[in-house]
Amino acid sequence: MGIRERLSGNESIALAMKQINPDVVAAFPITPSTEIPQYFSQFVANGKVDTEFVPVESEHSAMSACIGAQAAGARTMTATSANGLALMWEMLYIASAMKLPITMACVNRALSGPLNIHNDHSDSMGARDSGWIQIYSETNQEAYDNFIQGVRIGEHKSVQLPVMICQDGFITSHAVENIELMEDDEVKDFVGKYDPEHYLLNEKEPIAVGPLSLPSHTFEQKREQAQSMINAKKVILEVAKDFYKLTGRRYGLFEAYKLEDAELGIVVINSTAGTAKAVVDELREEGIKAGLLKIRVFRPFPADEIADALKNLKALAVMDKAESLSGVGGPLAAEIKSALYGKAHDMPVVNYIYGLGGRDVKTDDIKKVYDDLMEIMKKGSVKDTYRYLGLKE
Numbered sequence: 293m294g295i296r297e298r299l300s301g302n303e304s305i306a307l308a309m310k311q312i313n314p315d316v317v318a319a320f321p322i323t324p325s326t327e328i329p330q331y332f333s334q335f336v337a338n339g340k341v342d343t344e345f346v347p348v349e350s351e352h353s354a355m356s357a358c359i360g361a362q363a364a365g366a367r368t369m370t371a372t373s374a375n376g377l378a379l380m381w382e383m384l385y386i387a388s389a390m391k392l393p394i395t396m397a398c399v400n401r402a403l404s405g406p407l408n409i410h411n412d413h414s415d416s417m418g419a420r421d422s423g424w425i426q427i428y429s430e431t432n433q434e435a436y437d438n439f440i441q442g443v444r445i446g447e448h449k450s451v452q453l454p455v456m457i458c459q460d461g462f463i464t465s466h467a468v469e470n471i472e473l474m475e476d477d478e479v480k481d482f483v484g485k486y487d488p489e490h491y492l493l494n495e496k497e498p499i500a501v502g503p504l505s506l507p508s509h510t511f512e513q514k515r516e517q518a519q520s521m522i523n524a525k526k527v528i529l530e531v532a533k534d535f536y537k538l539t540g541r542r543y544g545l546f547e548a549y550k551l552e553d554a555e556l557g558i559v560v561i562n563s564t565a566g567t568a569k570a571v572v573d574e575l576r577e578e579g580i581k582a583g584l585l586k587i588r589v590f591r592p593f594p595a596d597e598i599a600d601a602l603k604n605l606k607a608l609a610v611m612d613k614a615e616s617l618s619g620v621g622g623p624l625a626a627e628i629k630s631a632l633y634g635k636a637h638d639m640p641v642v643n644y645i646y647g648l649g650g651r652d653v654k655t656d657d658i659k660k661v662y663d664d665l666m667e668i669m670k671k672g673s674v675k676d677t678y679r680y681l682g683l684k685e
Contacts, residue, residue, distance in 0.1 A: 302466065315342075320372070325373040325461075346361075364492045367447075378403055392454060412614055412649060413612075441531050545589045558661060561624065612643060612645050622645050660681070
């Protein structure tokens with residue numbers, strides 16, 4: 293029986309960390325993720341966990357400490373946002389290259405400049421090719437559930453990669469929602485004991501971590517990293533299946549909402565999915581066959597599965613809460629279009645950049661996207677595929 297509670301997204305993550313009881317947490321405060329290590333440090337101070345809490349002088353140092361701890365054989369966690377994630381940049385690549393399954397809560401916030409503390413996805417999208425598994429969360433419940441699953445995913449013997457659990461800054465991180473928690477012993481049993489095969493403090497197997505790699509080896513190391521990311525897709529589904537048996541809450545690589553017979557569809561990430569679902573429900577009552585696909589797993593990118601879910605649509609909109617500054621659209625749209633090529637490459641696809649710097653997206657905004665899609669469906673084609681939603685121009 294789950295525990296009914298009312299918690300913010302940040303509290304939910306901190307509580308998940310408490311229930312897991314990691315060996316090490318190293319963190320530096322940055323809005324809007326500051327509350328996660330703040331709440332967790334209280335659990336440390338009150339003796340609720342056995343964790344070694346390491347307050348550091350910067351986010352670069354936080355990830356460096358996480359790398360050292362995880363390489364030594366300790367289950368390690370952290371949290372950050374925006375500029376903090378950017379300051380970790382060098383170390384993100386090192387963590388993944390060293391195959392260290394660190395779990396990080398990324399509370400999405402606009403990446404400077406200009407300086408902005410509100411939500412968009414420019415931070416985690418910028419890190420999309422750093423070798424971290426990325427899982428996104430629509431609600432506080434999903435953030436909690438994803439974090440617990442993320443630990444097991446990253447530590448799986450065929451994966452051994454760091455995992456980034458993302459949620460929208462302030463929108464879910466600070467908003468209080470009803471949530472169903474697992475019992476402490478259920479969480480501990482689910483994630484299991486961390487039992488690394490190779491680690492620095494193993495006196496029976498002296499190893500080096502992070503040595504110089506020359507052209508004779510680097511290519512093969514990167515290929516092995518890539519294989520771990522490929523393996524992660526199957527592991528994510530296996531872990532989700534076990535989680536469903538335990539909690540009754542079902543997760544996949546994405547959520548297909550009323551897509552079975554849909555003619556018009558949108559692809560969206562994180563909390564905006566809740567707003568979009570309300571619009572889909574309204575349109576369905578009007579007899580309009582609308583649907584949506586909410587991305588849960590962005591890395592590894594489930595291209596074949598997404599293409600299969602979207603291939604029967606007559607018009608599609610991809611909504612990016614990040615601007616890649618490529619001149620042709622956002623990062624999610626590029627991935628979706630690539631996935632559809634050769635399977636539904638004649639489908640009209642339009643990309644909307646929206647919500648940058650925390651700009652509100654309302655049901656009226658989502659309705660406009662579906663209105664545009666209806667026009668596109670009638671014409672059977674689209675010219676201006678790169679658009680902005682809610683821009684004052």
